Amino acid sequence: MSANTSKYPQPPFTQAIALSGDRAGSKGMFQFTGFAWIYDAKVVLVQGDVQSLKATPEWRQLLRLINLARRLRKPIILWNLPVVHIATEQRKTSLANTQAIQNTELALLKLPYPVISVFDENYDGTYPSPERIWSDGVVLLGSSDTQLSESEKVKIPRQSTEISSVILDLLAQAEAIPTSELIANRSASLQMFAKTKAEFSSKLPSR
Secondary structure, X not given: OEEEEEOOOOOOOOEEEEEEOOOOOOOOOOOEEEEEEEOOEEEEEEEOXXXXXXXXXXXXXXXXXXXHHHHHOOOEEEEOOOHHHHHHHHOOOOHHHHHHHHHHXXXXXXXOOOEEEEEOOOOOOOOOHHHHHOOOEEEEXXXXXXXXXXXXXXXXXXXXXXXHHHHHHHHHHHHOOOHHHHHHHHHHHHHHHHHHHHHHHHHOOOO
C-alpha cells in the first residue's frame, strides 16, 4: 500500500495518513483507508458505503488493513461500511470473492483489538442489525431505534459533534474486555445471526 499524509476532511478525526492500493494497484471504492487520529487515539479507519467491497481486490485490501491493525495493536473503525450486508450479497458471485470474504470475516472474528462500526447521516440505507456481529461497539448518529439504544455497545449520539467522545467511550469500554471475551462475543453473535437467518429461510414459501 502507498502512504499519503493528509488532513482528514471531516471530524471527528484530527489527522490521517491515507493508505491505498491493492497489489494490482487498485484503490477500490473506499472513500478513505488508512490511519486516523481522534486526538491522541490512533485507529485504522476504513470508510465506505454500500457500493464498497463489490470486488475481490477490495476485500483483500480490507483484509490487509485488518492484519495491519493486528500487527500494530490498533483498533479498527468501519465507517458507513455494512460488511455483513455486502458479504451476504457478494458471497456467491465468484469463487475468488467467496474465498476473500471468508478470509476477511475470519480476520475480523479473531482480531484481538476492538472493532467499532459507525453509521452517520450519510449512510444511505436502513441500519442492518447483523453489523453488530463484527463490532464491539456501534455508533448510530440520530437513530430513533429505542430497542438498539438499550444495548451497552450501541451508542446513539444526537449530533455529529458528539461522535468523537462516543467513539472514545466505546473504545475504552471494549479495550477493558479480555481478548478471549471479545472474540467469544463475536462468535456468539455470528452463531445467533446464522440461526436467525436459517429460521427465516425455513419460513419462506417453497417455490
